[in-house]
Amino acid sequence: MGDGVHEGGVPGTLRHDMRRSAVRNMVTRDGISEHVAMKITGHQTRRVFDAYNIVSPKDLQDAAAKMAGSVPMVTVPVTAEPRDEGTRLVSS
Numbered sequence: 001m002g003d004g005v006h007e008g009g010v011p012g013t014l015r016h017d018m019r020r021s022a023v024r025n026m027v028t029r030d031g032i033s034e035h036v037a038m039k040i041t042g043h044q045t046r047r048v049f050d051a052y053n054i055v056s057p058k059d060l061q062d063a064a065a066k067m068a069g070s071v072p073m074v075t076v077p078v079t080a081e082p083r084d085e086g087t088r089l090v091s092s
Contacts, residue, residue: 016052023052028059 023041026032032040034053043049 020052020054023049024054027053 019041023037026037026040027034034049038049041049041052043052
């Protein structure tokens with residue numbers, strides 16, 4: 001069986017599982033650009049590469065935390081305007 005997954009002692013794992021892990025590790029953990037990762041893994045189309053490069057909820061949380069730390073917080077002072085007692089709010 002010329003299957004490196006079985007020869008490597010990982011029975012029950014598909015070759016595509018290993019490829020997906022490699023893509024996620026390169027892009028998410030190691031910071032390799034997606035373009036370079038596509039070249040390394042041999043993906044020829046973006047559509048197929050994106051199927052392997054799965055974004056998890058934790059990935060989104062990590063990205064939000066990074067953005068929150070790098071973007072300065074802007075605060076705008078809010079003042080209450082005096083309200084005319086004769087004005088009513090009407091919904092349309």
